[in-house]
Amino acid sequence: MSNPIDDAAITAVLARHLTQSVQRQAVAVGNIANLDTPGYRAREVRFSEALDEQLAALKTSHPDHFGPQNPPAPPSGADAEVVETPGLPARRDGNTVQLDRELLNLTRATGDFAKAQTVLAAKFRLVRYAINEGR
Secondary structure (H helix, E strand, C coil): CCCHHHHHHHHHHHHHHHHHHHHHHHHHHHHHHCCCCCCCCCEEEECHHHHHHHHHHHCCCCCCCCECCECCCCCCCCCCEEEECCCCCCCCCCCCCCHHHHHHHHHHHHHHHHHHHHHHHHHHHHHHHHHCCCC
16 A cells, blocks of 8 residues: 555655746747847756755655655745856857757657656546545
């Protein structure tokens, strides 16, 4: 039998992953929209520090630390940082957006979203199955 607290933590991580994927998509779309804007510097979303904090929050030193009174933190996208993408060559007009790179980033973010959404949907189907007692 699965532990409902572990399920809550996994659901929170999946929800955060969905939020982060949407943020990556938005930044890639913004970069593409500014493809012809002189002086525009391509941007990216950084999650490394946020991921470290998120993983540290899921580690427990005692199995009773997560419980109904102490659930994991809800997902949020506030821990993402949008920064200028370093190391990209600039065109004559100073723009650093590379269309092929941004389309790849957009495709990856869309795929990440789809994977997390599929897992989350499967979890909810199992819950619905259990509620309906297998009917």
